[in-house]
Amino acid sequence: MxxxxxxxxxxxxxxxxxxxxxxxxFGSLLLVMAAGAFTLGASPAPGTAAAPVPLDRVIPAPAxxxxxxxxxxxxxxxRIRVDGSREARxxxxxxxxxxxxxxxxxxxxxxxxxxxxxxxxxxxxxxxEGYRLDSGRSGVTLTAxxxxxxxxxxxxxxxxxxxxxEKDSVQPGPWPVAxxxxxxxxxxxxxxxxxxxxxxxxxxxxxKRYIDQLALYKLNTLHLHLSDDQGWRIAIxxxxxxxxxxxxxxxxxxxxxxxxxxxxxxIVRYAASRHLEVVPEIDMPGHTNAALASYADxxxxxxxxxxxxxxxxxxxxxxxxxxxxxxxVDDVVREIAALTPGRYLHIGGDEAHSTPHDDFVRFMERVQxxxxxxxxxxxxxxxxxxxxxxxxxxxxxxxxxxxxxxxxELVAEAARNGTGLVLSPxxxxxxxxxxxxxxxxxxSWAGYVEVRRSYDWDPGAxxxxxxxxxxxxxxxxxxxxxxxxxxxxxxxAFPRLPGIAELGWSPAATHDWEDYRVRxxxxxxxxxxxxxxxxxxxxxxxx
Ligand code: TNX
Numbered sequence: 001m002x003x004x005x006x007x008x009x010x011x012x013x014x015x016x017x018x019x020x021x022x023x024x025x026f027g028s029l030l031l032v033m034a035a036g037a038f039t040l041g042a043s044p045a046p047g048t049a050a051a052p053v054p055l056d057r058v059i060p061a062p063a064x065x066x067x068x069x070x071x072x073x074x075x076x077x078x079r080i081r082v083d084g085s086r087e088a089r090x091x092x093x094x095x096x097x098x099x100x101x102x103x104x105x106x107x108x109x110x111x112x113x114x115x116x117x118x119x120x121x122x123x124x125x126x127x128x129e130g131y132r133l134d135s136g137r138s139g140v141t142l143t144a145x146x147x148x149x150x151x152x153x154x155x156x157x158x159x160x161x162x163x164x165x166e167k168d169s170v171q172p173g174p175w176p177v178a179x180x181x182x183x184x185x186x187x188x189x190x191x192x193x194x195x196x197x198x199x200x201x202x203x204x205x206x207x208k209r210y211i212d213q214l215a216l217y218k219l220n221t222l223h224l225h226l227s228d229d230q231g232w233r234i235a236i237x238x239x240x241x242x243x244x245x246x247x248x249x250x251x252x253x254x255x256x257x258x259x260x261x262x263x264x265x266x267i268v269r270y271a272a273s274r275h276l277e278v279v280p281e282i283d284m285p286g287h288t289n290a291a292l293a294s295y296a297d298x299x300x301x302x303x304x305x306x307x308x309x310x311x312x313x314x315x316x317x318x319x320x321x322x323x324x325x326x327x328x329v330d331d332v333v334r335e336i337a338a339l340t341p342g343r344y345l346h347i348g349g350d351e352a353h354s355t356p357h358d359d360f361v362r363f364m365e366r367v368q369x370x371x372x373x374x375x376x377x378x379x380x381x382x383x384x385x386x387x388x389x390x391x392x393x394x395x396x397x398x399x400x401x402x403x404x405x406x407x408x409e410l411v412a413e414a415a416r417n418g419t420g421l422v423l424s425p426x427x428x429x430x431x432x433x434x435x436x437x438x439x440x441x442x443x444s445w446a447g448y449v450e451v452r453r454s455y456d457w458d459p460g461a462x463x464x465x466x467x468x469x470x471x472x473x474x475x476x477x478x479x480x481x482x483x484x485x486x487x488x489x490x491x492x493a494f495p496r497l498p499g500i501a502e503l504g505w506s507p508a509a510t511h512d513w514e515d516y517r518v519r520x521x522x523x524x525x526x527x528x529x530x531x532x533x534x535x536x537x538x539x540x541x542x543x
Pocket of ligand 1: 313351398430443480
């Protein structure tokens with residue numbers, strides 16, 4: 001992440017929030033108040049020198065928290081002790097990279113020594129992503145059965161340290177970790193975020209910055225919306241104009257851009273280093289103007305339309321009756337599958353308003369086997385439910401609370417027949433919806449979505465008639481018609497994204513808005529320390 005970008009993001013924040021001067025004044029007031037509280041014997045503010053962050057002040061809420069015993073204190077003598085495995089060492093190095101800049105301590109990652117922070121892979125009931133954290137006077141031990149579990153445990157440990165740990169310059173400390181035990185495993189295996197890199201293009205560094213933010217909240221899936229009417233963003237060797245021409249613009253007429261295959265591999269590698277699986281999406285048969293503009297042959301009338309820089313939807317369609325359409329799909333799917341170590345390939349299927357229904361069904365029946373042929377599993381937007389989803393396919397639900405019962409029933413029926421569901425209800429999980437009428441960015445077609453609304457629903461009981469086992473998880477899409485840089489992505493994603501992450505991770509029994517909003521407020525200073533923008537929602541008791 002370049003220094004320059006951090007600076008840019010920080011500057012912009014002033015337009016949304018408190019001015020730096022009032023923030024400083026307010027900050028000193030708080031310091032005075034905290035000192036006062038301390039001398040008066042009232043409880044000191046959590047995360048300050050005097051009191052460690054309470055063990056349960058974590059997002060997503062852990063499955064089980066048993067506080068107790070003495071805190072551990074990270075000092076200049078602390079070592080990060082790993083077992084002999086490469087994976088534990090990797091998690092240890094990652095933790096050291098987080099802690100060294102702000103603590104200023106050397107924090108060697110080593111297999112030797114006794115006390116300290118210990119990371120170990122061992123058996124135990126923690127599955128592919130769970131972990132156990134034990135904290136006491138002599139150290140903190142993270143135990144997991146698999147590397148992703150250790151990584152998620154590291155994210156928990158991070159949140160248990162004072163917010164200043166996230167700064168990139170040396171801070172005074174001290175660095176206490178509350179005593180006790182956390183045992184934690186996720187509710188769902190699919191905890192996703194989608195980024196639309198088509199409406200506006202985002203550089204590899206911008207995507208990496210977002211990946212780091214997703215990792216903070218234990219998300220494990222990055223869905224990249226790589227093609228749409230306004231831009232084709234991934235190099236395809238057999239159809240080169242898709243990227244060079246189809247990617248040469250964006251909403252508003254900016255220069256757009258695309259990922260080379262090396263760029264894309266770098267995103268996949270970086271995501272994997274944070275235990276996120278990348279799911280590439282090529283949206284078909286609608287949302288395809290950029291492809292149709294790049295190759296005249298793909299159009300039924302043989303005439304290429306111009307590039308499109310507006311924000312309308314539903315006007316484009318691949319030519320379902322032409323054989324070349326399926327040559328195109330085969331080539332694109334083959335090349336993208338070859339770049340993708342993950343299990344899934346997203347074929348879109350939403351808002352195909354210019355494709356007659358029979359054609360839509362015919363198209364999906366031909367395209368789904370192509371995905372299988374190249375070794376991937378199909379996921380599509382929930383319109384796929386109306387077109388014979390392939391065995392094992394997933395459908396991503398993006399309707400609203402008020403969406404018609406007929407459409408919901410179609411999705412429920414597919415779910416009862418074995419189609420897994422990923423839930424992204426637009427009036428809950430869409431990060432591009434405005435918070436309220438004054439939100440300067442975003443859209444409002446699904447209504448305003450304030451923080452409570454985005455958090456306060458249960459994925460397990462959301463769609464009537466759907467067996468709980470059909471729900472594979474949740475995903476928060478971030479569409480970018482109105483967003484063009486990292487600061488703007490952050491302003492829309494935070495503070496709603498952590499709520500969707502919690503719905504995906506935490507047991508339903510922990511769900512509680514009053515408790516959640518307090519934990520959420522504690523994240524604000526962390527985002528400040530990381531130089532991130534966010535919406536100062538009036539629903540959250542920011543300190
Ligand atoms: C609907 S949701 C779309 C996108 C837009 C989005 C804006 C879905 C599958 N399609 O094409 O970008 O609304 O909120």
